[in-house]
Amino acid sequence: MSGAFRIARFFGIDLRVHWSFFFIVLLVGMQGASHGAMGILFTVTLVALLFLCVTLHEFGHALVAQRFGIPVREIVLLPIGGVAVMGRMPEKPRQELLIAIAGPLVNVAILAVLVPVWFVLGGFETSAAVGQILESTRGIRIDASSLRAAAFAMLGFVIGANVMLIAFNMIPAFPLDGGRVFRSILAMRMPHAKATRIAATVGQAAAIVLALVGLSTGQWMLAVIAFFIFMGAGAESAAAQTGTVLATRRVGDAYNKTAITLTLEHRMSHVIEHIMTSYQPDFAVLNRGRLAGVITREDVLKWLAETPSLYDVYVTEAMREEQAVVRVQATMTLDEVTKVMEERQTRVVAVFEGEMYLGLVSAEDIAEAQAVLTFLNRRLAEGAPPPRTAWPMPMREAPRV
Numbered sequence: 001m002s003g004a005f006r007i008a009r010f011f012g013i014d015l016r017v018h019w020s021f022f023f024i025v026l027l028v029g030m031q032g033a034s035h036g037a038m039g040i041l042f043t044v045t046l047v048a049l050l051f052l053c054v055t056l057h058e059f060g061h062a063l064v065a066q067r068f069g070i071p072v073r074e075i076v077l078l079p080i081g082g083v084a085v086m087g088r089m090p091e092k093p094r095q096e097l098l099i100a101i102a103g104p105l106v107n108v109a110i111l112a113v114l115v116p117v118w119f120v121l122g123g124f125e126t127s128a129a130v131g132q133i134l135e136s137t138r139g140i141r142i143d144a145s146s147l148r149a150a151a152f153a154m155l156g157f158v159i160g161a162n163v164m165l166i167a168f169n170m171i172p173a174f175p176l177d178g179g180r181v182f183r184s185i186l187a188m189r190m191p192h193a194k195a196t197r198i199a200a201t202v203g204q205a206a207a208i209v210l211a212l213v214g215l216s217t218g219q220w221m222l223a224v225i226a227f228f229i230f231m232g233a234g235a236e237s238a239a240a241q242t243g244t245v246l247a248t249r250r251v252g253d254a255y256n257k258t259a260i261t262l263t264l265e266h267r268m269s270h271v272i273e274h275i276m277t278s279y280q281p282d283f284a285v286l287n288r289g290r291l292a293g294v295i296t297r298e299d300v301l302k303w304l305a306e307t308p309s310l311y312d313v314y315v316t317e318a319m320r321e322e323q324a325v326v327r328v329q330a331t332m333t334l335d336e337v338t339k340v341m342e343e344r345q346t347r348v349v350a351v352f353e354g355e356m357y358l359g360l361v362s363a364e365d366i367a368e369a370q371a372v373l374t375f376l377n378r379r380l381a382e383g384a385p386p387p388r389t390a391w392p393m394p395m396r397e398a399p400r401v
C-alpha cells in the first residue's frame with residue numbers, strides 16, 4: 001500500500017503504518033496536552049495500546065491464512081483500523097471462515113487474560129474513568145497512587161477497546177470479519193457468487209442502519225465508518241461477479257495469438273522500434289520456437305534509465321530469463337490466472353500447453369476479456385441472440401480438464 005512505511009517484520013510479514021496514522025497520534029496527543037506532559041504520555045499510550053490490539057487481531061487473520069498456504073504480503077495500520085493484505089482470497093468457505101474468525105478470537109484471548117487480572121487487582125472499585133484520570137494528571141505530578149489509578153484506567157480502556165473490536169468486527173457486513181463469516185457460512189450451502197450477493201446486500205443494509213444511528217445520535221465517526229462499509233460491500237460483490245465471469249474462460253482462448261515475437265538475434269533498437277510503432281507492451285523472446293525470455297515495456301524503460309551508454313546490445317541483455325517468467329497452463333481459467341498473477345506479483349505470464357509455449361497474457365488482456373465477457377453475458381441475459389464471433393460463447397460452468 002502506498003504511503004505506508006515499514007516499522008517491523010514478524011513471521012515474514014511486514015508491519016506497515018500509513019502516514020495518516022500519525023495525525024491520529026498528534027490529535028490525541030494534543031487533547032492530552034491540555035493536561036500537561038503526563039496527559040500527553042497517557043493518551044498516546046492509550047492509542048499505542050489500542051493499535052497493539054488491532055495489530056494482534058490482524059496477525060490472527062494473517063497467521064491462519066499462512067497455515068492454508070495463502071501468502072500474506074503485509075499488515076497495514078490505518079487510522080480507522082488494520083488490514084492484512086493477502087496474496088489471494090481463500091478458495092474453500094471453511095478456510096475463509098477460519099481466517100475471518102481468527103482476528104476477533106485474538107481479542108477474545110486478550111480479554112481472557114486481562115479481565116481476570118482486572119478483577120483480581122480490584123476491578124470496578126479502583127478503576128476510574130479515563131476522563132477522571134486525565135483530570136488528575138493535570139500538572140506533572142507522579143506519585144504511586146495516581147500511577148496506579150492511571151494503570152487501572154488503561155487496563156479498563158484496553159478491555160473496553162477489545163470488547164468494541166469484537167462487537168464491531170462481528171457486524172455481518174462486508175468488508176468486516178462478520179461479513180466474511182456470514183458469506184463463508186452461506187457459501188457452504190450455495191454457489192460462491194450467490195453467497196457474496198446475499199452477504200453484500202445484508203452488509204449494505206447493516207451499513208444504512210449504522211449510518212442512521214450515527215446521524216441521529218450525532219456520532220459522525222459512526223456514519224463515516226458506515227459509509228466505508230457500504231462501499232466495501234459493493235466492491236466485494238463486484239469482485240465476486242468478476243471472478244464468476246473469469247471462471248468461465250480458459251486462458252488458452254485469451255492469449256494474443258498474433259503477437260509479435262522476438263528472437264535471440266534481435267537488438268534493443270529493434271525492441272524500442274516495436275514499442276513505439278505498436279500497441280503491444282510485452283514481447284516473448286523465442287529460441288527456435290521455445291521461450292527464452294520475456295521483455296516488457298517496463299523492462300525497456302528500466303534498461304534505458306539504467307544503461308549509461310546506449311550501445312545497441314542484444315535483447316537477451318535486458319530481458320527476463322525464461323526461468324524468471326511465471327508459467328500457466330492453457331487449461332487454467334482466467335480467474336485462476338488472475339490469482340497466480342496476484343500471488344506471484346507479476347502482470348505478465350507465459351501460457352503453455354504442456355511444454356509447448358503458446359503466448360503471453362497480461363493483466364490488461366484479462367481486464368479486457370472481462371469487459372467483453374460481462375457485456376456478452378448481459379446481452380445473453382436480456383435474451384439477445386448469440387453474436388457471430390470467433391470468440392467462443394460464455395459458458396455457465398468453468399470447464400474442468
Ligand SMILES: [Zn+2]
Pocket residue numbers: 057058061103104169177
Ligand atoms: Zn479482522
